Amino acid sequence: MDGLETRELRYFVAVAEELHFGRAAERLAIAQPPLSRAIQQLERRLGVTLLERDRRGVALTPAGATMLAEARLALDAVDAVVRRTRRAAAPTPGLVLTTKAGASHELLKRLLDAYAQRPDAVDVDVLLCEVGGQRGLLRDGSADVALVHSPYDVLTGLETATLQTEGQVAIVPGAHPLARRTRLTLAEVSDVPDLPIARWPRHDGTYPPGPGPEVRTQSQLAQLVALGRTLLVIPGSSRAWQWPEHVAVPVVDAPEVTTLLAWPAGVRPAALEGLVDTATHLA
Amino acid sequence: MDGLETRELRYFVAVAEELHFGRAAERLAIAQPPLSRAIQQLERRLGVTLLERDRRGVALTPAGATMLAEARLALDAVDAVVRRTRRAAAPTPGLVLTTKAGASHELLKRLLDAYAQRPDAVDVDVLLCEVGGQRGLLRDGSADVALVHSPYDVLTGLETATLQTEGQVAIVPGAHPLARRTRLTLAEVSDVPDLPIARWPRHDGTYPPGPGPEVRTQSQLAQLVALGRTLLVIPGSSRAWQWPEHVAVPVVDAPEVTTLLAWPAGVRPAALEGLVDTATHLA
DNA sequence: CCCCTTGATACCGGTGCGGTATCAGGCCTG
DNA sequence: CAGGCCTGATACCGCACCGGTATCAAGGGG
Numbered sequence: 001m002d003g004l005e006t007r008e009l010r011y012f013v014a015v016a017e018e019l020h021f022g023r024a025a026e027r028l029a030i031a032q033p034p035l036s037r038a039i040q041q042l043e044r045r046l047g048v049t050l051l052e053r054d055r056r057g058v059a060l061t062p063a064g065a066t067m068l069a070e071a072r073l074a075l076d077a078v079d080a081v082v083r084r085t086r087r088a089a090a091p092t093p094g095l096v097l098t099t100k101a102g103a104s105h106e107l108l109k110r111l112l113d114a115y116a117q118r119p120d121a122v123d124v125d126v127l128l129c130e131v132g133g134q135r136g137l138l139r140d141g142s143a144d145v146a147l148v149h150s151p152y153d154v155l156t157g158l159e160t161a162t163l164q165t166e167g168q169v170a171i172v173p174g175a176h177p178l179a180r181r182t183r184l185t186l187a188e189v190s191d192v193p194d195l196p197i198a199r200w201p202r203h204d205g206t207y208p209p210g211p212g213p214e215v216r217t218q219s220q221l222a223q224l225v226a227l228g229r230t231l232l233v234i235p236g237s238s239r240a241w242q243w244p245e246h247v248a249v250p251v252v253d254a255p256e257v258t259t260l261l262a263w264p265a266g267v268r269p270a271a272l273e274g275l276v277d278t279a280t281h282l283a
Numbered sequence: 284m285d286g287l288e289t290r291e292l293r294y295f296v297a298v299a300e301e302l303h304f305g306r307a308a309e310r311l312a313i314a315q316p317p318l319s320r321a322i323q324q325l326e327r328r329l330g331v332t333l334l335e336r337d338r339r340g341v342a343l344t345p346a347g348a349t350m351l352a353e354a355r356l357a358l359d360a361v362d363a364v365v366r367r368t369r370r371a372a373a374p375t376p377g378l379v380l381t382t383k384a385g386a387s388h389e390l391l392k393r394l395l396d397a398y399a400q401r402p403d404a405v406d407v408d409v410l411l412c413e414v415g416g417q418r419g420l421l422r423d424g425s426a427d428v429a430l431v432h433s434p435y436d437v438l439t440g441l442e443t444a445t446l447q448t449e450g451q452v453a454i455v456p457g458a459h460p461l462a463r464r465t466r467l468t469l470a471e472v473s474d475v476p477d478l479p480i481a482r483w484p485r486h487d488g489t490y491p492p493g494p495g496p497e498v499r500t501q502s503q504l505a506q507l508v509a510l511g512r513t514l515l516v517i518p519g520s521s522r523a524w525q526w527p528e529h530v531a532v533p534v535v536d537a538p539e540v541t542t543l544l545a546w547p548a549g550v551r552p553a554a555l556e557g558l559v560d561t562a563t564h565l566a
Numbered sequence: 567c568c569c570c571t572t573g574a575t576a577c578c579g580g581t582g583c584g585g586t587a588t589c590a591g592g593c594c595t596g
Numbered sequence: 597c598a599g600g601c602c603t604g605a606t607a608c609c610g611c612a613c614c615g616g617t618a619t620c621a622a623g624g625g626g
Binding site: 303304305315316319320323336338340341 | 571
């Protein structure tokens with residue numbers, strides 16, 4: 001009765017994302033007719049209409065939208081089986097730690113150095129990723145553990161160990177009037193006409209409204225900051241963001257930022273215990 | 284190159300659990316030779332030895348043990364796709380709440396009554412389960428939300444909303460000397476020769492050592508308590524455990540027990556918001 | 567020593583997946 | 597209004613692969 005195959009899930013996800021059988025089939029490198037048939041079989045087996053075949057296109061039903069979200073999770077879980085099993089089979093299993101490019105290197109270096117002193121230490125590969133990409137890498141088994149920042153990163157579903165908590169600073173061009181201040185408030189930095197705060201895409205890919213430039217990657221943002229075109233509020237320890245021609249001014253009422261080690265709830269590699277233990281005992 | 288099918292995962296889990304190709308094949312309702320071949324193909328595709336075929340039996344390699352744990356999670360995720368999709372397609376989607384049999388009915392009733400008053404309320408089915416069974420039901424999509432007790436239940440990977448916090452009481456036969464006490468300590472109840480505390484199985488199915496009787500279900504325990512053969516420390520509100528011929532004595536230094544609403548991190552049904560909202564605003 | 571039990575190998579047949587060819591309906595365009 | 601063409605659905609076919617039966621190879625025990 002039940003027992004879907006991952007092939008069916010992959011096919012459905014392709015159609016649900018493309019909302020077009022032809023393009024989905026192309027993406028899957030199969031012909032369109034077998035794909036149509038497979039989706040029909042899937043709907044028949046579930047007893048659920050997943051797609052509304054309107055003239056000129058395909059739309060998701062509410063059940064289809066649920067299935068899309070769940071299917072993505074399940075496919076990630078299947079990928080994780082392969083990745084984690086392969087990793088566990090390596091001669092020296094090691095750990096993969098992922099972090100945003102541009103996060104505080106010093107803290108990470110201190111953690112890794114301290115961990116390397118342990119007798120049970122294993123190799124730790126560091127995998128840099130885009131902003132917010134850590135969750136996905138943990139979920140599909142590409143990484144074992146991540147360095148994340150609360151409240152910037154979403155922590156749901158992850159177990160965590162706190163590394164440090166710190167205030168935030170505003171990064172201002174040295175020539176700007178604000179650079180002479182010794183302290184700032186969020187209200188002051190949120191409304192600087194000639195230095196609007198950059199806007200990041202939301203989860204659905206759209207941008208919130210506002211005057212600031214739209215950015216998608218750390219390097220885009222770095223360029224704008226270096227050009228003196230935008231204002232940045234970041235944890236005080238993010239030295240990678242601080243150039244000689246800029247000034248870091250504490251923002252006294254910005255929320256504290258906590259740097260944490262995070263890993264998926266559930267099964268965890270044995271070697272992770274040592275790293276977490278090191279993290280919790282880091283001065 | 285990669286892209287496992289759930290069939291392969293099911294086959295591997297069967298063999299890894301039975302540690303015997305013949306029995307695993309029987310469980311899967313197929314013959315033994317295709318199963319041997321499928322596992323060999325799996326190992327070849329992964330490039331990993333999962334099983335050590337010793338004469339007289341099969342043993343898991345470390346990579347195989349990792350794969351078993353990950354495969355169970357992945358298969359649960361695939362089951363969850365089916366269950367949640369079917370549930371989302373129902374005419375009136377509703378919610379499934381799971382709780383241990385014997386937990387405080389009153390609180391749950393108050394919660395459900397308050398929720399039913401909301402204009403956006405949907406039907407809530409209550410699914411009773413064994414001790415600790417809530418996690419599995421949430422993971423494989425059989426339930427949307429669970430009533431759990433911290434620190435009794437493991438909460439990793441779940442999002443939660445606190446319902447209430449309370450002290451614990453010891454349930455003692457009325458004729459027992461301890462029944463005349465107005466308060467007790469953990470030290471006092473942990474070593475009562477004629478009323479040893481019952482032992483629950485650990486996650487691997489074995490029992491911790493100790494003098495108390497071994498129990499596996501709530502009803503076994505209930506019988507022992509009713510017979511006056513064991514002593515019980517439970518949250519004060521668990522009225523289902525309190526008979527006229529027993530006395531509830533507060534245990535002053537027992538850890539506080541928090542009753543929480545818990546649901547899997549990740550996608551959640553729209554209707555869940557209302558229930559969580561009701562829970563957080565419950566007096 | 568023989569037999570039984572273990573998992574692996576050999577071979578064969580049927581199911582079902584994926585391919586090509588084609589159809590059915592709606593929208594544009596000329 | 598007719599003809600393209602775009603959509604997804606249907607028809608049919610071949611082959612890969614899954615699963616079945618029969619058998620083998622290797623130990624361990626009575």
